[in-house]
Amino acid sequence: MEECRALDFERRAQAGGFSPVCGIDEAGRGPLAAPVYAAAVILPETFALPGLDDSKKLSAKMREALFGAICEQAVAWCVASASEREIDSLNILQATFLAMRRACEGLSVPAVYALIDGNRMPQLSIPGETIVKGDSLSASIAAASILAKVSRDRYMQEMDARYPQYQFAKHKGYGTKLHVELLRRYGPCPIHRRSFLKKIFTPEELAAYEQKQ
Numbered sequence: 001m002e003e004c005r006a007l008d009f010e011r012r013a014q015a016g017g018f019s020p021v022c023g024i025d026e027a028g029r030g031p032l033a034a035p036v037y038a039a040a041v042i043l044p045e046t047f048a049l050p051g052l053d054d055s056k057k058l059s060a061k062m063r064e065a066l067f068g069a070i071c072e073q074a075v076a077w078c079v080a081s082a083s084e085r086e087i088d089s090l091n092i093l094q095a096t097f098l099a100m101r102r103a104c105e106g107l108s109v110p111a112v113y114a115l116i117d118g119n120r121m122p123q124l125s126i127p128g129e130t131i132v133k134g135d136s137l138s139a140s141i142a143a144a145s146i147l148a149k150v151s152r153d154r155y156m157q158e159m160d161a162r163y164p165q166y167q168f169a170k171h172k173g174y175g176t177k178l179h180v181e182l183l184r185r186y187g188p189c190p191i192h193r194r195s196f197l198k199k200i201f202t203p204e205e206l207a208a209y210e211q212k213q
Contacts, residue, residue, distance in 0.1 A: 006139040007047065009115050009131060014045070018113035018127070020075060023140025024104060025117040026096050027055070027148035031173030032183070032200075033166075033192045034156060035081035036092065038099035039147035040107055040114070042075040043140045049073065052142050054135035055149040067150045070143045077143075078106035079151045088195040097122035103144075117141045163189045187212075 013021045026038045049070070055063055071077060080102030082095035090098065100122045104114060114128030117135050121128065134141040153172060160169035165186050171179045175196075183192070183200055187209045194206055201209075 006052070006137075006142075007043070007045075009129075009134075009138045010043070010140055011045075013113045013115070013129075020109060020111050021113045021115060021140065022076075022104060022107060022111035023115045023117075023134070023138050023142070023144045024100050024122075024128075025055075025135055025141050025145040025148055026099060027145065027152045028173070029092055029096055030175075031193075032175050032179065032196045033084065033168070033173035033189075034152070034159060035083045036087060036096050036099050037079060037081045037148045037152040037155075038096065038103040039077065039079045039144040039151070040100070040103040040111065041070065041077045041140050041143040041147060042107060042109055042111055043143060044073065044075055047073065047139060049139075049143075052139060052146075054133075054142055055145040056135075058146070060153070063146050063150050063153075066143075066146050070146060074143065076107045076109035076111075077147060078103045078108070079147050080106055081152075084191055084193045087193050091195070093120070100124070115141055117145065159191055163191070 010021045020042045022040045022042045024040045028036045080099050082099040087095040101124055104124055112126055114124055114126055115138050116128055116130045119130050119132050121130050131138055135145040156168045156172045166182050
């Protein structure tokens with residue numbers, strides 16, 4: 001991320017009378033298991049953090065290091081989620097929007113404008129704009145992407161200890177060959193998204209697993 005453009009979107013909003021501005025991003029829309037996470041971050045007007053970039057471009061070690069620095073330097077930040085049951089009930093897009101709203105509303109310093117990664121705008125209580133590839137263009141969105149990703153990965157480590165047979169620490173719930181093989185062997189556990197398993201199990205098989213749990 002080039003420092004000269006990293007805060008351009010934030011400064012443009014501030015020049016229009018909006019301050020503070022938060023960046024919002026999500027993590028975990030695609031996996032077969034666990035909640036979808038979102039984070040909202042308000043950065044100070046003079047902010048520079050070497051290595052800050054889209055979380056997907058960074059190593060796990062780098063994300064962990066940046067996580068602490070972001071939390072320490074941010075004006076305010078919040079990580080929120082929508083559960084696997086909310087995903088099944090609402091669909092993944094609306095559950096992602098719900099997690100984003102929760103993150104935005106959970107900021108200790110209320111934002112008045114939001115920069116959202118992607119091309120779909122959630123219904124928020126404040127105005128904002130979407131930015132395609134925003135996690136590579138906006139410092140606050142990049143920071144949010146790291147907080148959301150690291151928080152979800154930490155949760156999956158916890159779930160790996162609770163349900164070791166699924167090896168969640170390896171695949172983080174994504175539909176890898178290993179994960180699908182383990183699903184077929186053991187069936188779904190409580191944190192699997194039932195609406196995401198329709199290509200793996202028949203409705204009758206899913207119903208049978210529900211009865212066992």
